Amino acid sequence: MRVEDVTVRFAGLTALDGVGFTVEPGSIHALIGPNGAGKSTCFNVLSGVCRPASGSVHFGDHELTRLRPHRIAALGVARTFQNIVMTAGTVADNLMLGRHVLTRAGFAATALRLPSAVREQRVHRERAREIAELVGLGRLFDTPVALLSYGDRKRVEMARALCLEPRLLLLDEPVAGMNSAERQRTAETVRAVREELGLSVLIVEHDMGLVMRLADAVTVLDFGRRIADGAPDEVRHDPAVLRAYLGTGKEEVPDPDPGPDPGSGPAPGPDSQERQEEEHSA
Ligand SMILES: Nc1ncnc2c1ncn2[C@@H]1O[C@H](COP(=O)(O)OP(=O)(O)O)[C@@H](O)[C@H]1O
Ligand SMILES: [Mg+2]
Known part of the structure; x- marks a missing residue:
């Protein structure tokens, strides 16, 4: 850059x-x-x-x-913010939001749970899990972010940015x-x-x-x-x-x-x- x-x-x-x-x-x-x-x-x-x-x-x-x-x-180019911006839900939910930009299936297809969309979601979830493991959040993948320590929340923020690849x-x-x-x-x-x-x-x-x-x-x-x-x-x-x-x-x-x-x-x-x-x- x-x-x-x-x-x-x-x-x-x-x-x-x-x-x-x-x-x-x-x-x-x-x-x-x-x-x-x-x-x-x-x-x-x-x-x-x-x-x-x-x-x-x-x-x-x-x-x-x-x-x-x-x-x-x-x-x-992905970024994190100085102050944590976190949504509700689990670590996985937050990381899947990070992958949203990369998701090809449209909102309707996902909402209707069409087979192609379900498959795509599964692939994204697997990748999100790999990234969680890379930043040391593997064990906490399905844990609500509200229950995480401050340090782990900062990791979620980094992992979410990494989910943009x-x-x-x-x-x-x-x-x-x-x-x-x-x-x-x-x-x-x-x-x-x-x-x-x-x-x-x-x-x-x-x-x-x-x-x-x-x-x-x-x-x-x-x-x-x-x-x-x-x-x-x-x-x-x-x-x-x-x-x-x-x-x-x-x-x-x-x-x-x-x-x-x-x-x-x-x-x-x-x-x-x-x-x-x-x-x-x-
Ligand atoms: N949106 C804004 N409106 C007005 N002044 C701002 C704004 N954002 C930052 N500043 C000012 O610009 C300067 C640099 O701020 P910032 O980039 O946040 O510094 P740092 O991150 O190095 O602490 C500071 O004087 C800050 O008050
Ligand atoms: Mg600053």
Whole structure:
């Protein structure tokens, strides 16, 4: 996916200011930045929920810039939302909703339970079950979502997006509100999904330790501008990134143990990243 020079304005506020980056095929790409940096707005542009004032978004040979959300989804870009949107019913029901877009039998045929429609439903249900297993919801397939833990609900959200059979999955804060064990499990799930389904993942996430371990590439936004872009190791040593995160709250500071003068301290290592994550969830 190629994002070029995208600008979004909300009545006087420039939420995105000429932002560009490229998500390479098969990569896990993180989009990070302090609160209000424009990450969700960027997702809204990529998924067709929000139209940019200028700039373009291409996915392979397709231009997505002015397409409606369902067209973008049909071209293979699926997203989750920062806040869980869940319907009633079981995990299976929610995943079947995700497959609705791919269902060929019309509503009437399905409602009348014509043999072809019943067969098609069965195939979709089997695929939904496979996806549930992939994200660790296999046992809970027929459980009402109302009975699930918060972490499992977030998984349902991811599985529902995967039921569109996307080639690019957009995850908006998939581990927000999770404890340390759940975060770890979700990171493993994202990795497994990428391996098994061979898709690319663009992930918005606040948990720096997780981002640095999981991502192949990182784009950093601050006040709607791109301030850094590159491999995790380059980005986390970038002075502009350190500056952007300072003063935004302990949770978001990339250096987990800044000492008396964070600006000139040594770069954080992977061990200290882990420590921060544990502290954070303690
Ligand atoms: N629909 C909207 N109307 C007006 N302002 C918005 C709207 N959506 C987001 N904003 C503003 O745009 C900026 C970026 O928001 P957002 O993309 O949600 O940031 P992030 O996801 O990085 O926290 C913020 O200042 C936010 O208040
Ligand atoms: Mg957001």
